[in-house]
Amino acid sequence: xxRRLWLALPLLxxxxxxxxxxxxxxxxxxxxxxxxxxxxxxxxxxxxxxxAGRPGLASTDLGQGGPRLLNIxxxxxxxxxxxxxxxxxxxxxxxxxxxxxxxxxSEDIADFLRDHGDPFERIGADPVGETQMALGSSGVPETFxxxxxxxxxYQHIGPLLPRDVGTMVAEWEKAR
Amino acid sequence: xxxxxxLAALWLAAALALLQFGLSLAGNRLGELRxxxxxxxxxxxxxxxxxxxxLIWLFWRTDTSVVLVAANSHSDKPLIYRLSGAWGNHExxxxxxxxxxxxxxxxLALVERRLxxxxxxxxxxxxxxxxxxxxxxxxxxSNPFERLDPASLQGQGxxxxxxxxxxxxxxxxxxxxxxxxxxxxxxAVGALITREVGPALARAMRPxxxxxxxxxxxxxxxxxxxxxxxxxxxGWWFWDPVENASLMPWLAATALLHSINVLAARGSLxxxxxxxxxxxxxxxxxxxxxxxxxILTSVHSFAVDPTRGSFILGLLxxxxxxxxxxxxxxxxxxxxxxxxxxxxxEGALVVNNLxxxxxxxxxxxxxxxxxxxxxxxxEKISIGPPYFNxxxxxxxxxxxxxxxxxxxxxxxxxxxxxxxxxxxPALVTLVALAATFAAPxxxxxxxxxxxxxxxxxxxxxxxxxxxxxxxxxxxxxxxxSHLGIxxxxxxxxxxxxxxxxxxxxxxxxxxxxxxxxxxxxxxVDPVDGPNWTAIEGHLTATRGGTTLRLDPQSRYFAAPPTExxxxxxxxxxxxxxxxxxxxxxxxxxxxxxxxxxxxxxIWLGGALIALGGLMALLGRVRRExxxxxxxxxxxx
Numbered sequence: 001x002x003r004r005l006w007l008a009l010p011l012l013x014x015x016x017x018x019x020x021x022x023x024x025x026x027x028x029x030x031x032x033x034x035x036x037x038x039x040x041x042x043x044x045x046x047x048x049x050x051x052a053g054r055p056g057l058a059s060t061d062l063g064q065g066g067p068r069l070l071n072i073x074x075x076x077x078x079x080x081x082x083x084x085x086x087x088x089x090x091x092x093x094x095x096x097x098x099x100x101x102x103x104x105x106s107e108d109i110a111d112f113l114r115d116h117g118d119p120f121e122r123i124g125a126d127p128v129g130e131t132q133m134a135l136g137s138s139g140v141p142e143t144f145x146x147x148x149x150x151x152x153x154y155q156h157i158g159p160l161l162p163r164d165v166g167t168m169v170a171e172w173e174k175a176r
Numbered sequence: 177x178x179x180x181x182x183l184a185a186l187w188l189a190a191a192l193a194l195l196q197f198g199l200s201l202a203g204n205r206l207g208e209l210r211x212x213x214x215x216x217x218x219x220x221x222x223x224x225x226x227x228x229x230x231l232i233w234l235f236w237r238t239d240t241s242v243v244l245v246a247a248n249s250h251s252d253k254p255l256i257y258r259l260s261g262a263w264g265n266h267e268x269x270x271x272x273x274x275x276x277x278x279x280x281x282x283x284l285a286l287v288e289r290r291l292x293x294x295x296x297x298x299x300x301x302x303x304x305x306x307x308x309x310x311x312x313x314x315x316x317x318s319n320p321f322e323r324l325d326p327a328s329l330q331g332q333g334x335x336x337x338x339x340x341x342x343x344x345x346x347x348x349x350x351x352x353x354x355x356x357x358x359x360x361x362x363x364a365v366g367a368l369i370t371r372e373v374g375p376a377l378a379r380a381m382r383p384x385x386x387x388x389x390x391x392x393x394x395x396x397x398x399x400x401x402x403x404x405x406x407x408x409x410x411g412w413w414f415w416d417p418v419e420n421a422s423l424m425p426w427l428a429a430t431a432l433l434h435s436i437n438v439l440a441a442r443g444s445l446x447x448x449x450x451x452x453x454x455x456x457x458x459x460x461x462x463x464x465x466x467x468x469x470x471i472l473t474s475v476h477s478f479a480v481d482p483t484r485g486s487f488i489l490g491l492l493x494x495x496x497x498x499x500x501x502x503x504x505x506x507x508x509x510x511x512x513x514x515x516x517x518x519x520x521x522e523g524a525l526v527v528n529n530l531x532x533x534x535x536x537x538x539x540x541x542x543x544x545x546x547x548x549x550x551x552x553x554x555e556k557i558s559i560g561p562p563y564f565n566x567x568x569x570x571x572x573x574x575x576x577x578x579x580x581x582x583x584x585x586x587x588x589x590x591x592x593x594x595x596x597x598x599x600x601p602a603l604v605t606l607v608a609l610a611a612t613f614a615a616p617x618x619x620x621x622x623x624x625x626x627x628x629x630x631x632x633x634x635x636x637x638x639x640x641x642x643x644x645x646x647x648x649x650x651x652x653x654x655x656x657s658h659l660g661i662x663x664x665x666x667x668x669x670x671x672x673x674x675x676x677x678x679x680x681x682x683x684x685x686x687x688x689x690x691x692x693x694x695x696x697x698x699x700v701d702p703v704d705g706p707n708w709t710a711i712e713g714h715l716t717a718t719r720g721g722t723t724l725r726l727d728p729q730s731r732y733f734a735a736p737p738t739e740x741x742x743x744x745x746x747x748x749x750x751x752x753x754x755x756x757x758x759x760x761x762x763x764x765x766x767x768x769x770x771x772x773x774x775x776x777x778i779w780l781g782g783a784l785i786a787l788g789g790l791m792a793l794l795g796r797v798r799r800e801x802x803x804x805x806x807x808x809x810x811x812x
Contacts, residue, residue, distance in 0.1 A: 010451070010455060013540065013541075014458070014496060016544070016548065017462065018489065018492075018493055020544050021465075021485075021544075021547070022486075022489060023551035024547050024550075024551065025486055128759060128760050129739070129759070130759045130760055133759060
């Protein structure tokens with residue numbers, strides 16, 4: 001057995017390992033779950049009203065008339081507070097927005113909207129997160145753009161920041 | 177003050193490690209100063225233990241003026257999870273790592289009496305250099321005692337998946353195993369430096385490798401069981417990169433364990449054993465690095481900034497690269513050991529080592545291939561269980577076949593192996609193989625069941641014709657471990673051949689069937705825990721005259737917001753009924769039911785493997801103590 005040969009093998013394997021890992025360290029992977037829902041019709045759901053005196057949200061409400069934003073939020077979610085100004089700005093620019101509140105209570109939602117503004121037309125309650133799962137959403141906040149035929153055209157994962165407002169308006173215009 | 181005391185102890189220990197390394201480098205020029213190496217090692221171990229105790233204390237008090245505690249603990253958590261929070265995070269787990277490393281060095285300095293003074297000093301120097309790198313990493317890049325100003329109110333909590341008694345002790349067990357291999361690494365490096373690779377080295381290394389291997393076995397078996405009942409997917413081994421990260425050191429350590437025996441008994445396989453010792457600890461470092469660097473995403477990884485990743489990678493390159501380089505330089509001067517024929521005990525152990533190494537290489541390549549491909553081509557691929565099962569399965573069967581004959585062969589040469597002795601196991605294998613054709617199954621499970629039955633018989637052969645009470649513990653250990661492999665193989669094969677699965681959305685009052693069981697879904701109730709709320713399903717399972725109640729839960733934690741599935745599992749003699757409650761769909765609930773015949777054999781076998789290792793360890797330690805006492809009684 002050639003000693004040099006089997007000496008070289010672990011060194012080679014190790015060098016390959018160092019190379020692969022060094023590369024990975026320099027370009028970390030994107031941990032977000034990409035929804036496969038983009039380009040598909042919105043799954044059927046019917047969420048009860050989250051607030052008394054306000055309409056709930058069903059999949060049939062989306063896909064009537066023009067494109068709409070669907071925002072997935074929760075009063076207990078800190079990044080949702082961060083994205084509130086961006087949502088208000090979108091509303092000011094005439095983008096209609098509906099919401100689904102994940103695992104929330106009416107009182108908490110009412111407090112949240114009082115403190116951080118209320119850009120929503122309809123708010124559906126999703127007490128156990130089943131609608132969220134159906135939409136292929138992996139966390140809060142998330143925002144979808146659903147066009148007039150009920151097809152999901154765009155998905156934004158994470159909070160909407162001021163810099164995202166332009167993109168969202170453009171995507172919403174595209175979905176007309 | 178507690179945090180500052182811990183930090184000060186760490187700095188002192190690091191200084192001592194530097195001193196210890198310097199002293200061992202200086203060698204004979206310092207005369208009597210040499211004697212300081214051992215006390216330095218011991219004091220360093222005591223100081224790091226003290227630092228770790230301080231961290232535990234901080235977590236016990238939930239002292240939220242410390243960043244680490246505020247980020248990973250919560251005042252509402254049960255005590256055991258407040259404590260396990262201490263190592264359930266990046267900085268704490270690295271401190272645990274260093275603590276075990278320094279404590280192992282201290283123990284080595286105290287108990288090692290067989291090696292020459294020079295070899296021991298070189299070994300302790302290598303151990304100090306290892307510790308130094310990790311001390312540097314802790315103090316420079318991940319200080320566990322950093323203060324938070326102002327203090328947080330109650331802390332953020334621990335990943336709820338990790339709130340499990342088994343899991344509180346899973347990382348420490350694995351770490352003890354990983355770092356126990358560091359001693360084997362240092363011994364190998366010390367022996368290379370002093371050119372003293374021989375049976376004495378093997379005898380010095382053996383208890384450490386045995387101990388580390390037992391702990392790794394326990395850690396992996398426990399981890400596998402945790403994944404099985406906590407993650408609620410019904411499987412026991414997913415070939416997840418993180419599982420592989422703990423499996424690779426175990427494979428290397430298993431090979432090392434067997435080659436050490438050849439070196440100790442016959443003086444052969446010198447270069448190979450030293451190489452394996454380097455590889456085994458390198459695999460431990462690589463495993464820890466992979467898991468903790470955030471390179472692989474899983475429940476185990478703590479997101480780490482690239483600086484930290486690069487730091488550990490640098491350490492890895494330095495230690496592993498340095499050891500391999502030293503090996504390359506010195507291996508020419510390592511004498512060849514005694515010769516042996518292929519058909520001999522040594523020959524069988526060499527084949528065992530080659531097969532284990534092939535599995536190790538397969539797992540290593542399979543784990544890193546996706547990353548390498550993405551680096552080279554930019555394409556995302558993932559390698560899953562099909563690849564690993566298809567490649568490792570046949571090799572495991574070969575290993576099992578080797579076990580029929582290997583332990584019965586004589587050392588050096590066995591020109592006429594006594595093949596009559598394996599007639600019984602061979603017959604058992606054939607009968608079992610014939611019996612498996614009563615049910616449809618894949619080729620691997622079929623052969624697995626047949627070989628497991630034969631191996632159970634074959635593993636007992638070394639006891640044949642011996643007085644059982646006079647048989648040394650080391651032989652018993654081998655027999656029990658090999659029997660454990662048969663039992664675990666039977667469990668794994670049975671699980672893949674006979675598992676029955678039912679997935680359904682059921683209304684309260686409906687009855688489902690899975691395997692021989694009828695399961696009635698009675699409805700759900702909300703329940704409250706200390707820091708979670710849950711929906712609990714109520715099931716009644718019947719088979720023949722047996723009726724069982726199962727209450728699987730879907731738990732929801734508020735801090736951090738997470739959902740976990742608590743499967744309800746009932747163990748019977750012939751298998752486990754495994755039930756999971758899923759989401760609500762209108763007036764129905766998703767239910768996942770599995771009937772898994774003899775699945776518990778997997779972990780029972782794992783426990784036997786570890787028990788055998790423990791018996792062998794006790795046997796070795798007893799024998800060595802007798803030998804040392806015997807030597808001291810004869811004036812040389």
